[in-house]
Amino acid sequence: MTGSDSGIAWVRIDGSGPHNLLDAGALSALTRILARFVDAPPAAVMLHGGESFSAGADLAELGHMNAEEFAGLLDTELDLYELVERLPCPTVAVVRKWCQGSGAELALACDIRIAGESARFCLPEVAAGFPAPVHRLARLVPPGVATELVLTGRRMGAEEAVKAGLYTQVVPDSELDAAAFRLAERLAVLPSPAAVATTKEWLRQARAGEPFDRDALRARATSIFSDWLDGRR
Template sequence: MSTSSASTSAAPELIAVERSAGIAWITINRPESRNAMNRQVLAEVSAALDEIHDDAETHLVIFTGAGEKAFVAGADINELAQRTPVDGLAATMQRLYERIENFPKPTIAAVNGYAFGGGHELALACDIRIASSNAQFALPETGLGIIPAAGGTQRLAKIVGIGRATDVILTGRRIRAEEALSWGLVSEVVEPEELKEAALRRAESILARGPLAVELAKTVVQHGFTVNPSTGMLLERLAQAVLYSTEEKAEGTRAFIEKRRPNFRPDADTAEHS
């Protein structure tokens, strides 16, 4: 695992991690296999998330794939062919993607090319998805005699509706970038050479906001979606009550009144200019 910051760890082989300006890029680095996910990749992503979780200087994660052809073109079929019912119950990929969905720091999928199977499900687990114009999404698992079981049957229906999700899962058909945009599956479509910059712009917009407000907003949206409306409203009130007690809220309102940008991370700013 490579990194551009001073904070490094043992170097795995199949992902690259670069950390700069509060952002961690996790790149799946198997271009010869269209960045297919195998057990080692899953383990390395999990280890990278451990580091990022504990890194006070990293506030957001962007996932992408090496090369221009594929974000992640699914699970490694050679491994998939050997899986047993015990592997199905272990659900290693499903559990990792659940962790990404619930990660306290915001996540963005910068989808460059094919996002099939487990790659599509990885993108679904992220908070925000931005696609290059050559991106394609698919859940082709039923053609292999299995189902998308890393969250695909659940998250896709939440995002695009049960009718469209059922169509995509039963037929295995591909969704091109512009169709994904019209469905709300992705937030933005840009040319391939503009994808990194578009993801950075979105990340910087998030990082300019109150960090605790962002974390609680993510939590309330996710959990409020799965409960009854009264419980969702209660979660919203409780989160707001917490935020009303913080210096973050005081700084945000002061900055608005004083017509300046809020400084939500003064320690980080001091460190950057020291």
């Protein structure tokens, strides 16, 4: 499920079926792998699904659960999204074909999303009878777009999705792997993991509407600057 190249961790979603359904086993496996990077982060994490990123939850599995089991699965999902969002290193979703439901939520938890032209973004939870966790979507796209997507469950093509801000880049499917490698190479040479982790933390705070703490910013930036100076001597 994982591979490493030039300090980059390539993590493959290993779900069920041809479209990488995120069943309980796949969610737990991803969580175990990514949890290793909290204290020992690589230069970046590239999250991909091979031929298809992920079509989301396994409805057949859900149909055999009781309410308590469903709540446990939901906790596992939410913990995974938060883990991805809070990793100190850059995280990139490399999206081909399906990016749906919990698979879309996983992609939205990443810092950067690049997609092939075949990518289809969809949040079908409400259309299937479930409430949709939409706070990450609502931070990225205008309110009207978010509302229409979650209430209709329609599939959004890659070109429309990049214009809406869901993806940062769309390329032909045949060029997606090369584009992902080029991005990985740029991330691999970032000189200061501390600067990356700190900037990611500040971005999270800004998105959450937390008040600007000038003293904390100055202290953290000065500490990183001191490390930078030491490295030049």
